[in-house]
Amino acid sequence: MRKFFVITIPILTIALFILTMLSDKVLKNSLSYDDNIPLSIEAIIIEIENDNWAEARDKTDLLSKAWDKVVKRVQFSAEKDEINEFYKNIARLRGAILAKDKSNALIELNEAYEHWENLGK
Amino acid sequence: MNEGLVVLVRSIISFFTLLIFAKLLGKQQISQLTFFDYVLGITIGSIAAELTADLSSRAWPHWVGLLSWATLGYLMELITMKWRYAAKYIEGETTIVIMNGKIMENALRKMKYRVSDIMALLRNKDVFDLNEVDFAIIEPNGQLSVLKKAEYAPLTPKDMNITKKSSGISTELIYDGILIEENLKQLNKDKKWLMNQLKAQGIKDVSEVFLATLNPSGSFYVDKYKDKIKKITDIGDYKGPY
Numbered sequence: 261m262r263k264f265f266v267i268t269i270p271i272l273t274i275a276l277f278i279l280t281m282l283s284d285k286v287l288k289n290s291l292s293y294d295d296n297i298p299l300s301i302e303a304i305i306i307e308i309e310n311d312n313w314a315e316a317r318d319k320t321d322l323l324s325k326a327w328d329k330v331v332k333r334v335q336f337s338a339e340k341d342e343i344n345e346f347y348k349n350i351a352r353l354r355g356a357i358l359a360k361d362k363s364n365a366l367i368e369l370n371e372a373y374e375h376w377e378n379l380g381k
Numbered sequence: 382m383n384e385g386l387v388v389l390v391r392s393i394i395s396f397f398t399l400l401i402f403a404k405l406l407g408k409q410q411i412s413q414l415t416f417f418d419y420v421l422g423i424t425i426g427s428i429a430a431e432l433t434a435d436l437s438s439r440a441w442p443h444w445v446g447l448l449s450w451a452t453l454g455y456l457m458e459l460i461t462m463k464w465r466y467a468a469k470y471i472e473g474e475t476t477i478v479i480m481n482g483k484i485m486e487n488a489l490r491k492m493k494y495r496v497s498d499i500m501a502l503l504r505n506k507d508v509f510d511l512n513e514v515d516f517a518i519i520e521p522n523g524q525l526s527v528l529k530k531a532e533y534a535p536l537t538p539k540d541m542n543i544t545k546k547s548s549g550i551s552t553e554l555i556y557d558g559i560l561i562e563e564n565l566k567q568l569n570k571d572k573k574w575l576m577n578q579l580k581a582q583g584i585k586d587v588s589e590v591f592l593a594t595l596n597p598s599g600s601f602y603v604d605k606y607k608d609k610i611k612k613i614t615d616i617g618d619y620k621g622p623y
């Protein structure tokens with residue numbers, strides 16, 4: 261019993277902490293049908309390239325919801341700046357879609373993808 | 382992102398990590414710490430604070446920093462334990478600053494201590510006259526150890542050829558109104574004996590007692606919740622809020 265308290269509990273605690281701190285690498289990936297960030301970004305890029313601005317706007321809303329879901333999972337391990345930058349990209353993307361500005365919209369989407377990639381690095 | 386929640390989780394991580402590492406790093410008392418141990422403690426504490434509240438970076442690199450410092454500290458401890466030569470270099474060594482009643486000026490200069498510092502340290506040891514000092518040694522943790530001249534050393538029972546029994550260490554028998562039966566057994570006493578002792582002091586029940594201790598030589602101490610002291614001495618020197 262003493263060994264359990266002195267050795268097992270500290271080792272399990274440290275292991276749990278390490279898992280929590282490194283979990284963003286796994287938890288940023290899709291776990292359900294509506295939280296796939298790369299797929300959402302890709303879908304918006306296709307709509308923008310085809311000048312389907314209304315669909316692009318709808319899919320941006322979906323991307324925003326998907327990101328909200330992912331943030332809830334990765335917030336304990338990811339850095340705040342990376343998370344906030346993604347939110348900024350979404351906000352600027354909405355502006356670019358309103359202005360029907362293809363180049364800026366694509367820039368924001370690519371940068372957002374980079375921020376998603378950087379989670380867990 | 383719920384910042385409050387994230388800080389709470391990170392606090393739990395850093396708090397318990399620090400607790401586990403501190404247990405691994407040993408049980409040295411603050412007064413035994415060398416300057417390096419002191420700096421090590423401050424640095425580890427500051428990394429733990431960053432791990433808790435610096436949300437602009439991931440928790441992981443801070444945690445690795447914490448682990449690295451704790452591991453290096455542990456290695457240093459191992460090295461100084463196993464290799465005396467390294468211990469002398471890392472922890473420093475004792476320096477004699479007063480030898481046979483004479484102040485060692487060169488040693489003081491080397492240690493960057495002024496005579497006034499030594500005088501202050503001596504006063505902390507209840508020595509106000511340098512004539513009383515035979516040896517004074519600065520320990521690696523910066524404290525001064527003093528050996529008084531034989532004529533100033535306190536008189537002991539041995540000097541008077543008096544034999545005294547060891548009083549031993551007091552053991553708690555009652556704490557916060559609760560009887561600790563294990564300790565009672567350890568001292569070969571029973572509840573009846575304890576109740577008789579309490580009765581002799583005018584106590585009817587164990588719950589009236591805040592603390593009762595007994596040492597192997599038989600000295601019994603009792604403190605009741607009701608102290609019956611009418612005039613409490615106030616040692617405060619200035620009127621404060623309490």
